[in-house]
Amino acid sequence: MNAWLDDAAADAALMNDFHAICAFGGRLSGSGQDTAAIAWALSRMRQIGGEAQRVQVPYDGWQAGPANLALAGHDQPLACRALLRSASTPPGGLEGELLDLGEGRTEDFERAGDAVRGKIVLVRHEYPFSPRHIHRRRKYDLAVERGATAFLIANPVPGGGLLSGSSGRPRGGAGIPAAYVDHATGMALARAAARGSARAHLRIEGREDESAMADLAILDIPGGTDSRIVISAHMDGHDLGTSALDNATGVAVALAAARALAPRLSAHTHGLRVCLFTAEEWALAGSRRYLADMDPVQRQSLKLNINLDTVGGDTRLTALISDFPALAGFVADAGVDAGVPVSTYLPLMPNSDHANFAAHGIPALRLVAGFDRPESAVNNILSPGDTQAVVQESELRTALRATCAMAWRGLTATQETLDALARR
Ligand SMILES: [Zn+2]
Structure with a gap:
């Protein structure tokens, strides 16, 4: 029934992308590794179609x-x-x-x-x-x-x-x-x-x-309405390890999801936007400025944010649904579509870029692996142990499958359904 999800999860470039991102190093904002990785991501986006552009936003840089x-x-x-x-x-x-x-x-x-x-x-x-x-x-x-x-x-x-x-x-x-x-x-x-x-x-x-700028990679692929479903992930990290869990996993899955979803967009679906942020590790500065600077009409066209941050390192996935109760049912339905159980946690956890979408009233979730499982490999984040070795390919493919199912539900939802997701 969902053969396309099998194909999506089998994306041939997923692991190459994951390793390519880690090869830039830990990608600390201001190190130059973040900028180089965003330039690489833009080249990957241009192969998908739609309009890919680099957006620069100022942030409080520091060395x-x-x-x-x-x-x-x-x-x-x-x-x-x-x-x-x-x-x-x-x-x-x-x-x-x-x-x-x-x-x-x-x-x-x-x-x-x-x-x-x-x-x-x-x-x-x-x-x-x-x-x-x-x-x-x-x-x-x-x-x-x-x-x-x-x-x-x-x-x-x-x-x-x-x-x-x-x-x-x-x-x-x-x-x-x-x-x-x-x-x-x-x-x-x-x-x-x-x-x-x-x-x-x-x-x-x-x-x-004083002059620090964060480079963001933004891909916009129109559908049949002005509405956009947003998949986001932050590219920047820390320089002790290679920021593999946090967040090469999220970026690799976001790019693969865009590849799977782009050919399915049509006059009968909403549009897709993929946002790869930086300066996330700097108190979420990059996405905050991106959303704050956006024309309000355009911002209102963003109907759902699926933020991927640390989606490997454990087999269990949780959606942190930012005090949007209707997202619980939405996530559960998508989990059934994907054949991947995804639990939900309702209270807002302002620990990644989804919090900035939520602050603008946009239904926003963070997909994360290892929630409430401190014994999992996710406990390597922010440490020298955050390297490719602690991420399993099967975990990334599971996250990709769940992401595609969630995004597809959003892309094909009626405006009424999308509006209902925003009720708090
Ligand atoms: Zn993160």
């Missing part, structure tokens, strides 16, 4: 300089890595008393109360895809609000190395120096703090890049 951490009175350097857009320390660094706040959840900060003021706080990174997860940026904001002088966030996975992520601090915004530390460093700092009044010395240097 990391040296980062050093040590326990005061110890020469031994401890492994650390500045969060993107961290505030810089004074040139000679800063010294302060360490305060271990455990996971650094809201209740941990509340329990510590005024003791946070003036301290270097230590918190723990959490597996990002679970109902209880509190985002690094939220923990950082709590530390800033409560008067900490610096923020350290430890990888909870032994041997997992350093992690990379953004502080979310806007240009000119208040902020404090902030860095990831590896598991062993987190343990050493925690032991020192537990012994009482341990002090640490931290130096972070960063430089604003």
Whole structure:
């Protein structure tokens, strides 16, 4: 019945594309690898048909300089890595008393109360895809609000190395120096703090890049109406690994889905738009600016966003449906079409570009693998372990099948059905 989905999932170029994207490196925005990868993606898009164009948007660029951490009175350097857009320390660094706040959840900060003021706080990174997860940026904001002088966030996975992520601090915004530390460093700092009044010395240097532009690759393929179904994925990543899970998986699947869907568009379907964003790892800056700058009439033509971010690394797929309840049934029906079970999670998780579509009232979901499965290979994201080796071809093909089924339901839906998806 759905033979076309079998063909779609068998896309011959899927794995070549996936490896080609990883070959650019981690694709950190501002590194040049992101720009090169977007140029490559545009060449891939031009082979599909429709109109492919590069769009440039400004974002708050920033370049990391040296980062050093040590326990005061110890020469031994401890492994650390500045969060993107961290505030810089004074040139000679800063010294302060360490305060271990455990996971650094809201209740941990509340329990510590005024003791946070003036301290270097230590918190723990959490597996990002679970109902209880509190985002690094939220923990950082709590530390800033409560008067900490610096923020350290430890990888909870032994041997997992350093992690990379953004502080979310806007240009000119208040902020404090902030860095990831590896598991062993987190343990050493925690032991020192537990012994009482341990002090640490931290130096972070960063430089604003005032003229930074993010390159986006946008493919538009018209159908028979002005409405568009949007498949999106972010191309940028971090430079510890090759950003294979997060998010070469999503980009490769988005391109393959476009190849499968393009020949099926007609006067009887809506149009398809494929958006490959960058500066996603910078607090979702690229897609935010793209949508904010769009002519409102054109923005209203975007009827559904299927955002692919980390769609490999586990066999289970979940759609984070951003407080759009009608998307639950939509996703379930598409899962039946595809023969791929896709569960749904209703609350908005502002952890990828779908959140910016949702903010404009556009029904938006993030398809993600490994939701609430911290034991899965998805736990390699943001770490040196985020490489091709942890992604299985079968996972990508399953995600591709589910994506095509969802997009096809959208492309062939009546305007009434699309309007109903937007009700909250
Ligand atoms: Zn991502």
